[in-house]
Amino acid sequence: MNIYKPELMEVVEIIDETADTKTFKLKFKDTDAARNFDFKAGQFGEYSVFGEGESTFCIASAPTRKEYIECSFKQVGKVTTALRKVSIGDTIGFRGPYGNHFPIDDMKGKNVVFIAGGIGLAPVRCVIWNVLDLRDQFKDVTIIYGARSTADLVYKRELEEWKNRSDIKTVVTVDPGGEDAGWKGEIGFVPAIVEKAAPKAENSVAVICGPPVMIKYTMPVLNKLGFKDEDILTTLENRMKCGLGKCGRCNVGNVYVCKDGPVFTYEQIKKLPAEY
Amino acid sequence: MAEELLKGGNAVICEDEKGRGWKRIDSPSEVRINHNEVPSNISYKEFVFSKTEPIFYFKNRKENYELAEAADGNGKIVFLGAKPCDARSVEIMSKVFNWDYKDKFFNEKAERTIVIGVACSYKDEFCFCTSVNINPASPEGSDIFLVPLDEKEYAVRIITEKGKEFISPYLKYLTEGNAARSEEALGKIKWPGKKFEPGKVREWIGNNFEHKLFDEIGSTCLGCGQCAFACPVCHCFDIVDEECSYECGRRMKNWDACQFGLFTLHSSGHNPRDNQNKRYRQRIAHKFKYYADKFGEILCTGCGRCSRGCPVQIDIAQVAAEINSTANRV
Amino acid sequence: MNELRQLAKELLGNGTVKVIIGYSEGTTPERAKPFIARTEEDAGKLIFNKYCVNNLAVYLTRKEFKRKGTIGIVAKGCDVKAIVQLIQENQVIKDDVYIIGMNCGGVVSGFGVDDTAVKCNNCKVKTPHLYHTLLGAPVETPAKDDGHLKLIQKLDAMTAEEKWSFWEAEFEKCVKCYACRQACPLCYCEKCIADKSMPRWIESSAHTRGNFAWNIIRAFHLSGRCVGCGECERACPAEIPLSLINRKMGMVAKKEFDYSAGMALDAPTLVGNYDTADREDFIK
Numbered sequence: 001m002n003i004y005k006p007e008l009m010e011v012v013e014i015i016d017e018t019a020d021t022k023t024f025k026l027k028f029k030d031t032d033a034a035r036n037f038d039f040k041a042g043q044f045g046e047y048s049v050f051g052e053g054e055s056t057f058c059i060a061s062a063p064t065r066k067e068y069i070e071c072s073f074k075q076v077g078k079v080t081t082a083l084r085k086v087s088i089g090d091t092i093g094f095r096g097p098y099g100n101h102f103p104i105d106d107m108k109g110k111n112v113v114f115i116a117g118g119i120g121l122a123p124v125r126c127v128i129w130n131v132l133d134l135r136d137q138f139k140d141v142t143i144i145y146g147a148r149s150t151a152d153l154v155y156k157r158e159l160e161e162w163k164n165r166s167d168i169k170t171v172v173t174v175d176p177g178g179e180d181a182g183w184k185g186e187i188g189f190v191p192a193i194v195e196k197a198a199p200k201a202e203n204s205v206a207v208i209c210g211p212p213v214m215i216k217y218t219m220p221v222l223n224k225l226g227f228k229d230e231d232i233l234t235t236l237e238n239r240m241k242c243g244l245g246k247c248g249r250c251n252v253g254n255v256y257v258c259k260d261g262p263v264f265t266y267e268q269i270k271k272l273p274a275e276y
Numbered sequence: 277m278a279e280e281l282l283k284g285g286n287a288v289i290c291e292d293e294k295g296r297g298w299k300r301i302d303s304p305s306e307v308r309i310n311h312n313e314v315p316s317n318i319s320y321k322e323f324v325f326s327k328t329e330p331i332f333y334f335k336n337r338k339e340n341y342e343l344a345e346a347a348d349g350n351g352k353i354v355f356l357g358a359k360p361c362d363a364r365s366v367e368i369m370s371k372v373f374n375w376d377y378k379d380k381f382f383n384e385k386a387e388r389t390i391v392i393g394v395a396c397s398y399k400d401e402f403c404f405c406t407s408v409n410i411n412p413a414s415p416e417g418s419d420i421f422l423v424p425l426d427e428k429e430y431a432v433r434i435i436t437e438k439g440k441e442f443i444s445p446y447l448k449y450l451t452e453g454n455a456a457r458s459e460e461a462l463g464k465i466k467w468p469g470k471k472f473e474p475g476k477v478r479e480w481i482g483n484n485f486e487h488k489l490f491d492e493i494g495s496t497c498l499g500c501g502q503c504a505f506a507c508p509v510c511h512c513f514d515i516v517d518e519e520c521s522y523e524c525g526r527r528m529k530n531w532d533a534c535q536f537g538l539f540t541l542h543s544s545g546h547n548p549r550d551n552q553n554k555r556y557r558q559r560i561a562h563k564f565k566y567y568a569d570k571f572g573e574i575l576c577t578g579c580g581r582c583s584r585g586c587p588v589q590i591d592i593a594q595v596a597a598e599i600n601s602t603a604n605r606v
Numbered sequence: 607m608n609e610l611r612q613l614a615k616e617l618l619g620n621g622t623v624k625v626i627i628g629y630s631e632g633t634t635p636e637r638a639k640p641f642i643a644r645t646e647e648d649a650g651k652l653i654f655n656k657y658c659v660n661n662l663a664v665y666l667t668r669k670e671f672k673r674k675g676t677i678g679i680v681a682k683g684c685d686v687k688a689i690v691q692l693i694q695e696n697q698v699i700k701d702d703v704y705i706i707g708m709n710c711g712g713v714v715s716g717f718g719v720d721d722t723a724v725k726c727n728n729c730k731v732k733t734p735h736l737y738h739t740l741l742g743a744p745v746e747t748p749a750k751d752d753g754h755l756k757l758i759q760k761l762d763a764m765t766a767e768e769k770w771s772f773w774e775a776e777f778e779k780c781v782k783c784y785a786c787r788q789a790c791p792l793c794y795c796e797k798c799i800a801d802k803s804m805p806r807w808i809e810s811s812a813h814t815r816g817n818f819a820w821n822i823i824r825a826f827h828l829s830g831r832c833v834g835c836g837e838c839e840r841a842c843p844a845e846i847p848l849s850l851i852n853r854k855m856g857m858v859a860k861k862e863f864d865y866s867a868g869m870a871l872d873a874p875t876l877v878g879n880y881d882t883a884d885r886e887d888f889i890k
């Protein structure tokens with residue numbers, strides 16, 4: 001088997017999230033591939049535009065929803081620019097799922113706190129829907145999401161939906177100066193908002209993804225609230241090519257992020273050399 | 277014998293006459309078995325792990341995508357004249373290409389290889405096979421092992437089943453020899469001295485990732501890929517798309533190296549290894565610690581190629597020895 | 607050697623320079639390697655002899671050294687050419703370098719060998735043309751055969767097809783390790799054209815097409831800039847005779863524009879200067 005050869009996917013829906021971020025809904029062209037495909041929350045894939053190359057994105061849809069996969073990507077370079085030009089009905093490539101996943105089973109019966117910043121909501125969204133689709137198996141669910149400005153918020157319609165649900169607590173914030181006239185959410189940086197929302201740490205798991213600065217300043221807040229390092233889950237994002245533990249570029253110490261990650265507890269990360 | 281070998285559709289790979297690298301030979305006159313001169317600049321890994329190779333083809337940009345498999349050849353790949361520090365290369369790299377997902381591009385070629393090793397009587401200040409558990413008289417990694425007896429005569433030892441099967445049609449060319457003579461020849465080989473204790477180096481790296489030594493040893497490194505590309509066991513690669521014609525393209529798997537600044541650079545500008553010291557640390561750590569931790573093999577055969585070829589004379593054995601002595605001091 | 611160590615010690619001691627980029631002994635005494643002296647103690651490790659082949663000017667444009675105060679550098683005449691060219695190209699500020707010029711009688715052609723480098727055979731800068739302090743006595747060496755010139759003449763006499771097959775066989779061996787670029791003092795671009803991906807100008811694959819693209823574009827980018835130090839060729843593990851290309855380009859620059867790279871501090875650079883009198887008929 002050629003591990004580098006992708007499956008062909010049809011782009012069936014495109015959502016413009018922000019000025020530079022889009023979400024694609026993808027369907028396998030091959031019915032067997034579609035039937036055999038299964039993944040877990042937190043895994044990622046390699047998406048390709050033929051002739052341009054491959055890019056790594058997490059699978060942003062939930063494993064509990066089988067008929068399609070979704071990915072959200074921000075335009076930053078070669079492949080993501082080419083992906084932006086793709087229209088509905090076009091074909092792109094996908095290989096995956098790769099990497100480890102969030103320990104959903106271990107999280108059952110616990111409170112779950114989701115903290116995300118910017119495009120970091122993509123991997124978290126996958127877990128959120130996974131949890132919400134099995135809502136009764138989890139205790140309190142809190143979602144704290146922040147972006148630079150209202151224009152940078154992704155998954156707006158879902159944020160609305162979550163806010164309107166009574167079985168979850170959703171806090172959305174934008175950085176000071178990033179609000180617009182009609183903004184009804186919080187204003188402030190994520191760490192401060194986490195401190196204010198003060199989710200309880202007892203019997204809880206925190207899932208946190210976002211820009212490195214946000215993670216850096218939120219960690220101490222979580223520790224202060226009583227979260228232990230082993231109960232804080234995050235993902236590492238090292239440059240990847242193969243996603244298969246072969247090409248050699250994603251390692252942090254003797255860990256291949258593409259194989260042994262991308263999901264790590266904060267406790268594990270602390271033990272790694274600081275090369276991420 | 278070489279003639280028949282060549283006729284059989286086998287690719288016979290020998291060191292080239294200038295010692296730059298290895299090449300597929302077309303005639304028996306090109307056979308070169310180098311057992312007493314400096315190893316080639318570049319190892320033979322490119323015949324198993326290609327410097328560039330298509331991993332599939334795609335057709336028609338817009339609709340009706342078609343992906344075509346990249347074809348691989350058949351016939352044996354015979355490495356003729358592999359010194360013990362080369363002979364183990366495929367075996368060592370095979371760990372990473374098979375630890376979980378299997379890389380068929382590597383495997384299909386690796387399965388077809390026959391390593392005809394040769395006992396090595398060369399030794400210079402850069403050789404350090406003995407420091408990484410290999411030695412110049414060792415048949416490890418070879419399917420068939422040659423022991424030079426004199427100018428033109430070799431004792432042929434069959435080491436593996438694969439080697440036995442391979443050589444059986446050619447046995448008529450060989451004559452029964454005297455084992456004692458080859459033992460004697462092997463005994464005469466002078467081994468390079470041991471320069472460091474790999475276990476020590478491994479342990480020290482694990483505990484001293486931020487040590488200031490790492491700020492010094494990489495400071496003159498130019499960040500070229502010579503060391504990695506010459507190395508028989510470095511295996512990093514890049515994946516890129518390119519065109520073959522107007523409506524056809526291919527995805528390529530190309531050598532890459534951790535010494536390049538772009539290797540780990542994110543589009544955002546963030547780079548976990550943002551200077552050459554960190555990149556050089558990765559090289560050392562990967563070879564002596566990470567690979568050993570993960571796959572139980574040192575990612576180095578002590579051939580000395582990277583040091584001989586380094587434009588600024590960074591000598592990997594010297595670096596490892598320095599780490600070893602630093603470890604001893606504390 | 608003592609005068610070098612003494613001078614280095616003084617310069618580091620009194621703060622004239624922050625570091626000195628020089629040479630120290632390599633794996634054997636017949637091999638010298640680049641060495642960054644940071645302390646007075648380090649100064650004692652500096653050496654200079656015919657084994658000091660590296661062109662250390664390559665470090666002057668490195669981030670770690672750039673604009674970090676005055677950098678001392680041990681330089682042979684050919685290395686000074688590179689420094690001058692870098693100053694001409696505004697990559698190095700003149701006052702940021704302290705050149706310890708070395709009178710030189712030629713260096714060996716590479717590590718671990720004992721023959722004189724071809725570039726030294728007809729060297730015109732045995733005594734460097736720019737320095738702050740000059741060390742060593744001038745060395746007289748008899749002029750020798752210009753081996754490169756002969757080869758270039760041989761290539762010039764070939765037909766286009768013959769030239770193509772000559773270079774095809776050479777470039778075939780290129781592994782795209784970029785040692786040529788990394789060792790070259792004039793290849794300082796923060797983002798090399800070979801690394802640009804939007805669009806990708808040079809295929810990164812090390813096949814004939816990609817290798818031709820790389821080696822030819824590199825030759826273009828160095829024409830009129832290459833100072834002939836030979837570092838690229840020395841660094842190349844595939845032993846591709848890169849000097850022949852760069853020397854040829856240099857010969858064209860000399861013939862058509864009377865320009866020699868790295869010889870005059872205040873001369874405008876060849877490619878950075880437009881003159882209405884420039885001839886255009888060499889483009890065919």
Ligand SMILES: Cc1cc2nc3c(=O)[nH]c(=O)nc-3n(C[C@H](O)[C@H](O)[C@H](O)COP(=O)(O)OP(=O)(O)OC[C@H]3O[C@@H](n4cnc5c(N)ncnc54)[C@H](O)[C@@H]3O)c2cc1C
Nearest residue numbers: 055056057058073074077078079080122237239240542543
């Ligand atoms: C596990 C994981 C999950 C990710 N999930 C998402 C996601 O859901 N949405 C999203 O927008 N982005 C995500 N990223 C980042 C995304 O992979 C890069 O932004 C993207 O590959 C840039 O590709 P490009 O070709 O457009 O950029 P270029 O700059 O042209 O890329 C060149 C190469 O750099 C690599 N690269 C550059 N930046 C990164 C980076 N930050 N991380 C990894 N590789 C990088 C890619 O391998 C690419 O081949 C994820 C990265 C990882 C490792």
Ligand code: SF4
Nearest residue numbers: 497498500503535586
């Ligand atoms: S160690 Fe030497 S060969 Fe390797 S990247 Fe650095 S300068 Fe190049």
Ligand code: SF4
Nearest residue numbers: 507576577579580582
């Ligand atoms: S690291 Fe250097 S000495 Fe070790 S196998 Fe590779 S090239 Fe040879």
Ligand code: SF4
Nearest residue numbers: 504510511512534562
């Ligand atoms: S040393 Fe560097 S190039 Fe070689 S295998 Fe390790 S990471 Fe890859």
Ligand code: SF4
Nearest residue numbers: 790832833835836838
């Ligand atoms: S191209 Fe080669 S010879 Fe010319 S300056 Fe650069 S390294 Fe020196």
Ligand code: SF4
Nearest residue numbers: 780781783784786842
């Ligand atoms: S140094 Fe030689 S092999 Fe390496 S990229 Fe340059 S020309 Fe190619």
Ligand code: FES
Nearest residue numbers: 243246247248258
């Ligand atoms: S992405 Fe290739 S090894 Fe991890």
